[in-house]
Amino acid sequence: MLPTELIDNICVYLSPNDLASSARVSSTFRHVAQRVLYRHVALDSFSRNLSCVLTLAHSPQLARNVRSFAIRLNQFSGHLNAFYRSLAVALSNMSELSSLEVFTDQAASWVMRNDQIYPRLRRLACSFHLDPNVVHFLNKTHNVVELEVESIPPSSQKADIHLRSEALPRLAQFTGSSHAAQIIVPGRPIEHIHLNSGDLTEEVAENLAKSTAPILVLGAATSSHSVSLIGTLTRCMEHLVHLRIVTTYNFSDAPDATYFANIADALTSLPDLQTCEIWGLHWISSKKSFYDESRVWQSEGFNTNNLMADGNFLDNISDLIFPY
Template sequence: MALPVELIDNICTFLRPRDLAAVAAANSVFYHVAQRILYRDISVDAVSRNLPAVLTIAHNPHIARHVRTFAIRITPYSALLHPYYRALATAIHNMSELTSLEVCADQAASWVMRTPDRASHPRLHRFATNFHLDHHVAHFLNKADALLELEVDSAPTTLQLRDGALPRLSQFTGSSQAAQAVVPGRPVQHIHLSSGDLTQEVAVNLAKSSAPLQVLGAATSSHSVDLINTLTQCMAHLVHLRIVTTYNFSDAPDSTYFANIADALTSLQDLQSCEIWGLHWTSSKKSFNDETKVWQSQSFNAHSLLTEGNLLDNLLFPY
């Protein structure tokens, strides 16, 4: 008696790739099940020596439709010719059922994201790239209506996405410049600025998200209490806040400085965790009968304000 396809599919999920290849040779039913699993999640890089996988996906649209998550990481030292990038562009076009796409390659090759106008990725929820948010990437994003998470680099100041693009976007990671081109008017609730300077002007622009901002992680060259006041005023529903600074504190701020920050934080009723200038802040109830939060910083340590050489390596929250 033949086994149900669903049972075969479940069994095959426990097999190693080389075993799946052997199963695929058994008969036509096993072939289609094994192929679907083999190409479900693809990660391509020079170290793994699987760069030809891109060519397979480009030349076989029926295989490309099995791919759900695709990641390609090409270092600047990978000597890949123009035809390979053409194949990558075709592969991206063919993978119409993608849910997650990550492309890390030569920034001059951002044209691979310009898929034909008729192409679409209706299930794509996550897109991450080291490309700048140029017109090629914008062309791709303008058709990614299901996207929830976006990670992208800097954007030209004149670039604008089409009205109504990215209607479901909830999380953004990237430069402050790209964030200002993407966030306003879209329901972004989590923002992680991996580069660029968080200024009061940038904060006001990011607050133009159509949904309440809940998570913000960023770096700034400022140590101004005015910046914190701006954040608490325009992002009243923050739950997690982390701001690091490149400002060189030559003298420890006085108690008034910290009291002003604490006063500003009291307006953030939803705030659960907070780190400012490298200091962790904790909250407690004002009194037994008063639920108002009172915020207090850890003891000041000038050395804790700057990490060992790179403030931008760890802006993502561990929550």
């Protein structure tokens, strides 16, 4: 019989169908093939293998092999509560998860509520509101580094949100709404913030600056075009490396030279800034002079097409990705 380590190396290169066949060769092959087959599981509404959820629900031993699990279901896919109950059990069985993505019906956040501890979990992304079920999950997952969660729930559920101050002690990256960010970010070492909904105001910026780590990356949308907002960012997030702010403000007239000069002056107070986009404008920096290493910023040119489309903001900011 081949050594287990060699079998494991062989199985890594096999297709799922071949792994399933290998699992029937012998008990040794079965354990290795199943470990590889279930290591990374990705399911969606068009998958023919959604029955995998039932398998993982009924076999805790198999579920413990899963290291990354992603499920994305169309909200109109019409899955019954019985399927979601199986999903809840399957998730509770996956004790060794390092990455979890759950994008399903927002009303099914209860699938996250279990007593399992996930000591290896570092990434969590879900389509759920930051409701009591999600908060219960977050309160016991102490090693999460990356988190994506939707907005806070309707006011009727807000009273039940009790995120412990000691929860998420290693969280470094947050993606979600500005409302959820104000609950998650303060008091935690978050360096990267991507607001995919909600309004970035000066008050929100002040709250986000309560992160216990310097904020290095910020991407957000705002209804403002105020220079004072940029001034607030440069004052309370002085270590920014990458900044992108888009706006819903309808510019009836192109800003004048003074407007741009005020933004440029504000940006000079960010010594670490490398890339910057504000109101749809890309800003570039250069040294003041051969003898002066400090940076000066200027816009590449005002383009209203970047800010407006028939008077409406291009509201898809899911591409808040910075070139670093």
